[in-house]
Amino acid sequence: MALPLPPGLVPSEVAFLCEMEHVTIVPRxxxxxxxxxSGATPSLRPPRREDIPLWLALLLKKQRRANILPPPWLHVDSLRDLIHHETVTDPTGWSLPPPPPVRADGRGNARRLNSGGPDATVLSPPFLPSCTSSAPAGALPYHWFEFAEMLLAHASDDIPAASDVRSLLRDLQEVRAAKMRTSIAGLESGVDGVMSLLGVGAMELSESRGFVTGVVEGVRKLGASAEASRREEEEERGGADDDEPSDDDMGI
Amino acid sequence: MSYYDVDAILTDGEKVPCTFELDVPYLGHLDNSTTGLKPGTALSLPLWLAEMLALASTGDSKAPLILNMPPCLSERVIAALRADPRSVTLREQNVHLYGVGVRMLDLFDERELGNTLRKTFVVRAGEVGLHARKADDGSLGGQGEEFLRGLEEWERSLFRRAHEGVKSAKEWTEKVKKS
Known part of the structure; x- marks a missing residue:
């Protein structure tokens, strides 16, 4: 029997992963x-800002023992810029994910954190400081939607202009969902291209996974016989020009 | 196509028009006649049977019957699909239109038909995705209903999958707000 769960992560699992994101708080x-x-949390001394996991931050927030500092991309201006980018600047592509964190060295050059060196690990979303107050504005991190929802639900008093943020987030979500729908139009000529999903958030992926894979599957089925005949033709043609130089003939 | 796929089995049962090439005695009841089937008799047979008979050839003689394009893939319907995929109620043509289409593409070398079907599917899929997202908040009102009634089986399952995703994300959002 097939697994009752759909492939991929369901929203509650995505949200669980999102709770590993670090967020900046001001302890009280x-x-x-x-x-x-996952490592020791920093010891909290008010009013020193510290980065702790989101689940712990929400717990402390509920107990009124801390205030959460929303990341810069969750401010009204940043969200407006993002919507402008999504609708006017680049109406077909996705806005890019935040750039990897850089740190300036003493000589005035910026270089990527943990790049270079043989034992450097490349960090991916939950371990990147993409939701702390040091995150860049104007770029949506991987867990943007669920992070913003959780923050709006539990710490809306810490977010400046929370109701504006909420409605802007709705707009952004709708714009991007419409983009996801139109992105399948590229399949009209068959499944040979690649769909770039760079910059698409985790919750958006979980939301549209069934739809997009369904469309790709349907297009593949409809094109299966044409694909088979094309392959046959190619094979026949491949048999004809055998004298084409291959890698073996190049004397490497 | 999975062995247990109910839609594939139902697609197999769809009738397609065929013309008999041979004289078949004792099968007159298929055509409500007392004598056997004469060559040239037009008859609708389920796809699984028609396909087998059309491809079977006994020795030197030709196949017992000739398969024709079903009416749901006729020139008229295809022309309408080419003009505007959204305006055709596919369900009225055939509940398993794409399934039958795929089987026909396997049998006939109809590249143009394949292209039209693919374009139709992709264009209508975009619309299906939109309706799946807006189905709950009712912002599209009654205008979507007619389109949704005209969906054929592949599109219905696509609608279900799309709606499932949107619904579970929405459920999660509601739950976060409450807890």
Whole structure:
């Protein structure tokens, strides 16, 4: 029997992963460092800002022991810029994900964090500081939608102009969902291209996965016989010009 | 196409028009006649049977019957699809239009038909996605209903999948707000 769950992550799983994102808080009480599986949290001393996992931040927020600093991309101006970019500047593509974090060295050059060196690991979303107050504005991180929803639900008093942010997020979500729908128009000529999903958030992926894979599957089925005959033709033609130089003949 | 795919099985049962080439005695009841089937009799047979008979050839003689394009893929319907894929109610033509189309493409070398079907599917899929997203908030009102009634089986399952995704994301959003 097939697995009852659809392929890919369901929204609650995506949200669970999102809770690993680090977020900047301003603690109101002291809290000693906690040893967690993911590493020890910094010991909290008000009014020093610290980065802690989102789930812990939400817990402290609910107990009124901390205030959350929303990341710069969740401000009204940044969201307006993003919507402008999505609708006017680039109505077909996705806005790019935030650039990798860079740090300036003493000589005035910027270089990527943890690049170079043999044992450097390349960090991916939950381990990148993409939702802390040091995140760049004007770029949506991987977990933008679920992060913003959770913050709006539990810490809306910490977000400046929360109701504006909420309606802008709705707009952004709709614009991008419409883009996802129109992006399948590229399949009209058959499944030979690649769909770039760079910059698409985790929740958007989980939302549209069934639809997009369904369309691709249908196009593939409709093109299956044409594809088979094309392959046959190619094989026949390949048999005709055998004297084409291949890699073996090049004497490498 | 999976062995257990109910839609594939139902597609197999769709009738297609055929013309008999041979004299077939004792099968007159298929055509409500007391004598056997004469050559040239036009008859609708289920796809699985017609396909087998059309491809079968006994020795030197030709196949027992000739398969024709079903009416749902006739020139008229295809021309309408080419003009505007959205305006055709595919369900009225055939509930398993794409399924039958795929089988016909396997049998006939109709590249143009394949292209038209693919274009139709992609264009209508975009519309299906839109309706799947807006189905709950009712912002599209009654105008979508007619289109949705005209969806054929592939598109229905696509609608279901798309709606499932949108619905589960929406459910999660509601849950976060409440907790």
């Amino acid at each position: 009480q002291r809290l000693e460092s906690i040893e967690l599986l």
